[in-house]
Amino acid sequence: MATLENTASGPLLTADGTPLKVSLARSLRRSKLRGALLVLPALLFLIIIFVVPIAQLLSRSVDDTLVNRALPRTFVAFESWDRQSLPAEAMFEAIFLDITTGEKYTIGKATTRMNYEKPGWRSLIKKSGRKFKKKIKGPPYRDAMIKIDKRWGDVTFWQTLGAMKDPQTLGYFLNAVDRQYDANKHVIMKEKERRVYVMLWWRTFLLSLIVTVGCLAMAYPVAHLLATLPLRYSNLLMICVLMPFWTSLLVRIVAWMVMLQNNGVINSTLVWSGILDDENRLPMMYNFTGTVIVMIQILLPFMILPIYSVMKTIPPSYMRAAQNLGAPPSLAFLKVYFPQTLPGVGAGVILVFIVAIGYYITPELVGGKDGQLIGNMIAYHMQKSLNWGLAAAMGTLLLAAILLLYWVYDRIVGIDNMRMN
Structure with missing residues (x-):
C-alpha cells in the first residue's frame, strides 16, 4: 500500500x-x-553583555601573573629559599636584576599588586629602583641593598612573595573572607585589625533579610487592597505604587536624607509634638537603621507587583465558599487564600533579596560607617584602590551566593511555582 x-x-x-x-x-x-x-x-x-563580563570576572579573580612577569629571576631563586631566614645573596641579586632590567611599566603594575599583599612594597621598589643603578655597581648585593633601605632586611617582606609566586591563585578569594596565604602557601587568618570582610558579608545578608521581610510585611496588605478594591480606587492606588519608578533614585534618596537627619522632618515633628526631647532625637541617618528604612521604600514596589499579579487571578468566590462551609475568615484566609498567593510571594521575595544583596548606591549615601555593605567594598576596589582581582573575587562570591539562594528556593518552593505576571 x-x-x-x-x-x-x-x-x-x-x-x-x-x-x-x-x-x-x-x-x-x-x-x-x-x-x-x-x-x-x-x-x-x-553573550557580549552577560557571558563575556562574567567570564572576565571569573578569570580576573584568579589571575596573578603580574608579579611573575615582573620578577622571573626572583621566583626562580625563591624556590631554594627556606622562607624563614633572610634570603641568600643569590636571591638579592635576582631581584636586583629584575628591578634594574625590567620594564618600568611592568614593574609599576607588579608593585601595586605586591602592595596589596603587604603595604610598603611599592614605595620600597620605587625608592630602590632610583638608587640601585647609582649606588650598586656589582656584588655583594645584599648588604648594599639593605644599606639603601632597611626593609630589604625584613624577612616578612620576602615571605609575602610566597603568596604571589603562582600565576593562578585563590588568594583574592581568601582575602575576601579575611584569610591569606603564609610563606608556605598555608591558609591562615589575617591579623585581627585587618578582618573586615566577613563582618561585611554578615551585615549584607542580614540587611537583605530584614529589607525582604519588611517589604513583604508592607507589600502583602497593599497588594491585597489593589486586588480587591473597586477599579477606580485600585487604579489610584496603583499610581501611588508606580510613582517611585517615575522619580529619579537619587532624588528619592536625597528626600529621605532630608526626612531622616537629626534636624529633619521626622525628628522635628516628634520634638514639636512632645514625643521626644530636643536632646534625644532619633539617630536615623548615616547608620544601619537609615539604610534599612530607605531600602525598604525603594524596593517595596518590587514586592507589591508580583504579589498583586497573583492575587488578581484568585476568584473571590473561593473565600466565600470556604466561609459558607463553616470556616472562620482567618482560617479561610490561611487555608484557601494564602497558599494560592505563594507563587507571587516567592517571586517578590527572591527579587527583592537579590536586588538588596548587591545594592550599594543607597548604603553609600545614607549608610555611613555602620551601613556599608559588600557592594560598597566591591565598588571601592573597582574605582579607588584599583584592586580588581579582589573586587572580582567578591563579585564572584556574591554571584555564587545568589545562585545558591536560587537553588535553595527551587528545592523548597520550586521555580515552576513562581509567577511574576
Missing part, C-alpha cells in the same frame, strides 16, 4: 524531480535557520 513518501512505482517526487522526503527536510532546515537568524542578535547581545 502506498505511503506519503512511496507509491507502487517509486518515491513521491516534487515538480523538479526531487524526492518529497528530501524536499521536506530541506524546507524544514531552511525554516529552522531563519528562526535561528532571528534569535541571533539577541543571543549575541546576551
Whole structure:
C-alpha cells in the first residue's frame, strides 16, 4: 500500500524531480535557520553583555601573573629559599636584576599588586629602583641593598612573595573572607585589625533579610487592597505604587536624607509634638537603621507587583465558599487564600533579596560607617584602590551566593511555582 513518501512505482517526487522526503527536510532546515537568524542578535547581545563580563570576572579573580612577569629571576631563586631566614645573596641579586632590567611599566603594575599583599612594597621598589643603578655597581648585593633601605632586611617582606609566586591563585578569594596565604602557601587568618570582610558579608545578608521581610510585611496588605478594591480606587492606588519608578533614585534618596537627619522632618515633628526631647532625637541617618528604612521604600514596589499579579487571578468566590462551609475568615484566609498567593510571594521575595544583596548606591549615601555593605567594598576596589582581582573575587562570591539562594528556593518552593505576571 502506498505511503506519503512511496507509491507502487517509486518515491513521491516534487515538480523538479526531487524526492518529497528530501524536499521536506530541506524546507524544514531552511525554516529552522531563519528562526535561528532571528534569535541571533539577541543571543549575541546576551553573550557580549552577560557571558563575556562574567567570564572576565571569573578569570580576573584568579589571575596573578603580574608579579611573575615582573620578577622571573626572583621566583626562580625563591624556590631554594627556606622562607624563614633572610634570603641568600643569590636571591638579592635576582631581584636586583629584575628591578634594574625590567620594564618600568611592568614593574609599576607588579608593585601595586605586591602592595596589596603587604603595604610598603611599592614605595620600597620605587625608592630602590632610583638608587640601585647609582649606588650598586656589582656584588655583594645584599648588604648594599639593605644599606639603601632597611626593609630589604625584613624577612616578612620576602615571605609575602610566597603568596604571589603562582600565576593562578585563590588568594583574592581568601582575602575576601579575611584569610591569606603564609610563606608556605598555608591558609591562615589575617591579623585581627585587618578582618573586615566577613563582618561585611554578615551585615549584607542580614540587611537583605530584614529589607525582604519588611517589604513583604508592607507589600502583602497593599497588594491585597489593589486586588480587591473597586477599579477606580485600585487604579489610584496603583499610581501611588508606580510613582517611585517615575522619580529619579537619587532624588528619592536625597528626600529621605532630608526626612531622616537629626534636624529633619521626622525628628522635628516628634520634638514639636512632645514625643521626644530636643536632646534625644532619633539617630536615623548615616547608620544601619537609615539604610534599612530607605531600602525598604525603594524596593517595596518590587514586592507589591508580583504579589498583586497573583492575587488578581484568585476568584473571590473561593473565600466565600470556604466561609459558607463553616470556616472562620482567618482560617479561610490561611487555608484557601494564602497558599494560592505563594507563587507571587516567592517571586517578590527572591527579587527583592537579590536586588538588596548587591545594592550599594543607597548604603553609600545614607549608610555611613555602620551601613556599608559588600557592594560598597566591591565598588571601592573597582574605582579607588584599583584592586580588581579582589573586587572580582567578591563579585564572584556574591554571584555564587545568589545562585545558591536560587537553588535553595527551587528545592523548597520550586521555580515552576513562581509567577511574576
